[in-house]
Amino acid sequence: MIELGLARVFRLLARTPLPWRALHVAGTNGKGSICAYISAMLTAYNASQLRTESGKPPIKHGRFTSPHLIDRWDCITIDEKTISEVIFRQVEAKVLARNISENIQATEFELLTATAFEIFTLENVDIGVIEVGMGGRLDSTNILGQTSEFDELEPNQQNRPKPLVTAISTIALDHQGFLGNTLQEIATQKAGIMKSGVPVVLAMNNEAVTNHILNLASKAGVTQILHSKDTAGFDVTRASSKTNAAHARQQNGAMAFTITWLALKQLNRLPAPPTTQAACGSSTLRNEIRTSSLSSLAAALRAVPEKVVWPGRLQDINLAPLTSYTPTALLDGAHNAESATVLANTVRTRAGSRPVVWVLAASKGKDLAGMFELLLAGRPDDGVVATEFGAVDGMPWITATSAEDVKAAAAGVLSQDNVMVEKDITAALKKASRLAEEKDALLVIAGSLYLVGDVLRLVRSAGGKID
Numbered sequence: 001m002i003e004l005g006l007a008r009v010f011r012l013l014a015r016t017p018l019p020w021r022a023l024h025v026a027g028t029n030g031k032g033s034i035c036a037y038i039s040a041m042l043t044a045y046n047a048s049q050l051r052t053e054s055g056k057p058p059i060k061h062g063r064f065t066s067p068h069l070i071d072r073w074d075c076i077t078i079d080e081k082t083i084s085e086v087i088f089r090q091v092e093a094k095v096l097a098r099n100i101s102e103n104i105q106a107t108e109f110e111l112l113t114a115t116a117f118e119i120f121t122l123e124n125v126d127i128g129v130i131e132v133g134m135g136g137r138l139d140s141t142n143i144l145g146q147t148s149e150f151d152e153l154e155p156n157q158q159n160r161p162k163p164l165v166t167a168i169s170t171i172a173l174d175h176q177g178f179l180g181n182t183l184q185e186i187a188t189q190k191a192g193i194m195k196s197g198v199p200v201v202l203a204m205n206n207e208a209v210t211n212h213i214l215n216l217a218s219k220a221g222v223t224q225i226l227h228s229k230d231t232a233g234f235d236v237t238r239a240s241s242k243t244n245a246a247h248a249r250q251q252n253g254a255m256a257f258t259i260t261w262l263a264l265k266q267l268n269r270l271p272a273p274p275t276t277q278a279a280c281g282s283s284t285l286r287n288e289i290r291t292s293s294l295s296s297l298a299a300a301l302r303a304v305p306e307k308v309v310w311p312g313r314l315q316d317i318n319l320a321p322l323t324s325y326t327p328t329a330l331l332d333g334a335h336n337a338e339s340a341t342v343l344a345n346t347v348r349t350r351a352g353s354r355p356v357v358w359v360l361a362a363s364k365g366k367d368l369a370g371m372f373e374l375l376l377a378g379r380p381d382d383g384v385v386a387t388e389f390g391a392v393d394g395m396p397w398i399t400a401t402s403a404e405d406v407k408a409a410a411a412g413v414l415s416q417d418n419v420m421v422e423k424d425i426t427a428a429l430k431k432a433s434r435l436a437e438e439k440d441a442l443l444v445i446a447g448s449l450y451l452v453g454d455v456l457r458l459v460r461s462a463g464g465k466i467d
Contacts, residue, residue, distance in 0.1 A: 008106040009140040012098060012114040017159035020062070020120055021267075022128045022144045023259055026136040026190040027169025027203065029338045030252045032065050033310050034169055035131045037256030039063045039080050040304045042127065045264060050297045056269060062123065064116040064141070065131040066109070069311055069453040070460065072394045076116045078123050091118045108394050109133050113140040127164070127263065136168075137192020145195050164263045166193045167201040167255060171209050172338040173367075184212045196221030201258045203228050203251060226262070226285065228254040248342050253305030260301060261285065270294060311467060312452035314346055317445075321462035322426060325433035325443055331456075333449035335366060340374040340446075347375070347444055355381040357436040358444050359428050360410060361389050361451040362401045368409035375446070376413040383435050384410040384419045387428035389450040398450060406447070425454050 023038055025031045039061060045051055046058035061079060068075040073088035092115045099106050106114070113133070120128045132139045145162030171187045187209050194200055200222050202213060217225055228251055264270050271293050289298040309315070316328040330350065334343040347356055356379060362368055376382060386406035392398040403421045410419045422428035429445075436443040445455055456466045 005138050006140065006143055006146070008104050009110045009114055009143055011102060011104045012095060012106055012110065013117060013143065016114075016118055016121060018117055018121060018144070019159045019161070020125045020128050021161060021263075022130050022163040023165050023167070023263055024130050024132070024141065024144055024163040024193050025167045025169065025259070026132040026139075026193050027167075028172040028186070028190075028336070030169040030203070030248065030255070031131050031167075033249070033252045033308075033313060034167065034256045034259070035063055035065050035129045036308055036310050037253055037305050038129045038260050039077065040308050041256060041260040041301045042129075043080055044300045044304055045260070045269070045297065048297050048300055050293070051269070054269070059126045059267070059269070060124065061127040061129060062116075062120040062125040063129040063131075064113070064120075066112070066133050067392070067395060067398075067449060067453075069449065070457050070466075072112070075112075076119060078119075078125065083119060087119065087122075088115065091115050091122065094118070107140075108396065110140045112394065126267075130163075132190070132193060135186075135189035135192070137189050139193075142193055144193075145198070162195050162198050163193075164266050165199050165201060165259045166195065167203075167259050168193075168213060169203045169252070169255060170338065171205050172336055183209050187212050188216065191216040191220075194220040194222050198222065199224040199226065199262050201226050201228065201255055201262070203255055226258050228258060249305050253302070256305070257298075257301055258285070261289070261298075270297075309467065311456065312449055314343070315452075317455070317459065317466070318464060319429060319433065319443070319459065321459055321464035323430050323433035325436055327443070329443040329445055331452055332444070332446045333452045334375075334446050335362065335371070335448050337367070337370055337374060340371045343444075343446060344374050347442065351442040355379070355383070355439045355441040356444055357383045357385070357432050357439060357441045358410075358446065359385050359387060359425075359432045359451075360406055360447040361387045361403070361425075362406060362447045363450065364399050364401050366401065366448075368401065368406065369412055371447070372409050372413050376410060380415065380418075381439070382414060382418065383432075383439065383441070384414060385428045385432040385435070386410060386419065386421045387425050387451070388423050389425065389448055389454045392450050392453075400448075400450070425451070426458060429455070429458075 025034050042059055042061045063077045065075050073085055074082050076083045095111055095114045130141050132141055136142060168190050171183055191213050194217055200217055312333045315331045317331045319325050319329050332343045334340045386403045388400040388403045403423045407419050407421045422431050432443055460466050
C-alpha cells in the first residue's frame with residue numbers, strides 16, 4: 001500500500017528523539033548513488049590526515065535508501081556496513097508493536113522508515129544520509145526537522161533538528177499517479193523537503209524546472225543554494241547529464257561532494273576560511289577548496305565516485321553459478337526514460353557491433369513502450385527474454401508486469417521472432433545465456449530494481465559472488 005502523508009510516522013516516532021543530523025536527498029534519478037557517494041566521502045574524511053590532526057573523533061554515519069535489493073535490512077547501513085538482521089528485527093518488532101498497540105495503521109514504508117530512524121538513534125550516529133522514498137513533501141522521511149501535535153504529547157522528546165543539507169537530484173517523469181503529470185508538478189513534491197535556513201544543493205535540470213525550484217526555495221526561506229555544475233573539480237558542464245554513465249557519475253559525484261562539504265563546514269570539521277571568504281556562494285566554495293589545508297581532503301573526496309560500486313546500477317555480474325554464460329553480464333535497474341538512456345549508451349559502447357540479449361522485466365504502471373524504444377531501437381539483431389520478478393518482501397503494493405505484456409512491448413520495437421517469454425527468472429537467465437552464446441552477444445538484465453534483486457538473490461543462493 002502507498003499512502004503518502006506524515007501523520008502516521010509522526011505518531012510512530014513521537015517518543016523517539018532524533019538528535020542526529022540528516023543529509024536529505026530527493027529527486028527522480030541518481031539519489032541512491034548520491035547517498036552512497038556521501039557515505040563513502042564521510043568515510044574518506046574520517047580517514048583523512050585533516051581529521052586525525054584535528055583531534056576530532058570520526059563522524060559516525062548511517063544511510064537509509066530504498067528499495068532494498070536482496071534483504072529488507074540491506075537498505076540501512078552504519079559506517080557503510082549493512083546492519084545485522086538481529087538488530088533490524090529487534091527494532092522492527094518494537095515499531096510493529098507500537099503500530100498495533102496505538103492503532104496507527106502505518107504503511108510498510110512508514111514502518112521501515114521508523115525502524116531505520118530508531119536504529120540511527122540507538123546506534124548514536126552523528127549523520128543520517130537519507131534518501132527520499134517517493135516525492136518529498138509527503139514522504140515519511142520528511143518528518144526530519146519538523147514537529148507535529150503528536151510531539152506536544154511528549155515535550156521532553158522534541159529533539160528533531162533540521163537537516164544539515166537538503167538536495168534535489170535530476171527530475172524526470174515517474175510515479176505520475178502520485179506526484180503529478182508534469183515535471184514542474186513533480187518538482188513541487190520533490191522540493192517539499194526544503195526547509196528555512198537549510199542549504200540546498202541542486203542538480204542540473206532544465207531551466208524551467210530549475211527556476212520553479214528556485215522560486216519554491218525562496219518561499220521556503222532557503223538562503224543558500226548551490227548547483228552541482230558550480231562544484232570545483234568535477235567537469236559536469238561538458239555534456240548533458242543524459243549522455244553516458246561516466247557523466248552521470250560525475251553529476252552525482254558533484255552533488256555528493258557539495259553536500260558533504262557543506263555538512264563538514266556546518267559541523268565545524270573544516271578550518272575556518274579567511275574572513276574575505278566568509279560569504280556563502282559557489283565561488284566561495286571553490287576558493288575554500290583551493291586552500292592548501294583543504295586541497296588534499298577535496299582530492300580524496302573527489303576520488304570517491306570512481307571507487308564506489310552501487311549494486312544494481314551498471315553492475316557486472318557473474319552468472320556462472322546459474323548458467324553456462326562465462327562472460328560477465330550487465331545488471332541494471334533502469335526503470336524510466338532517463339536511466340534507460342544512460343543504460344542504452346553504456347550498452348552501445350560495450351557491445352559495439354555485437355548484438356545484445358536482454359532479460360527484461362518491469363513493475364506495473366511503467367512506460368514500457370518508451371523505455372524499450374530507448375533500449376532496443378536500431379538494434380534489429382538483439383534478442384529479448386521477457387520475464388517477471390517475484391513478490392517483493394515488505395512491499396506488497398509492488399507487482400510485476402506480466403511477461404506477456406513485457407513481450408508485447410518489446411515486440412513493438414524488435415521483430416516478434418526475436419522476443420520470447422520465460423516467466424521463471426532462472427529459466428529466463430538460462431535461455432538468454434544460451435542465446436547470447438549462439439549470437440556471441442552481450443547479456444544485459446534490466447527493467448526493474450526488483451528484477452535486479454531477484455537475480456542477485458539467486459546468484460547468492462547458488463554460492464556466487466554478488467559484489
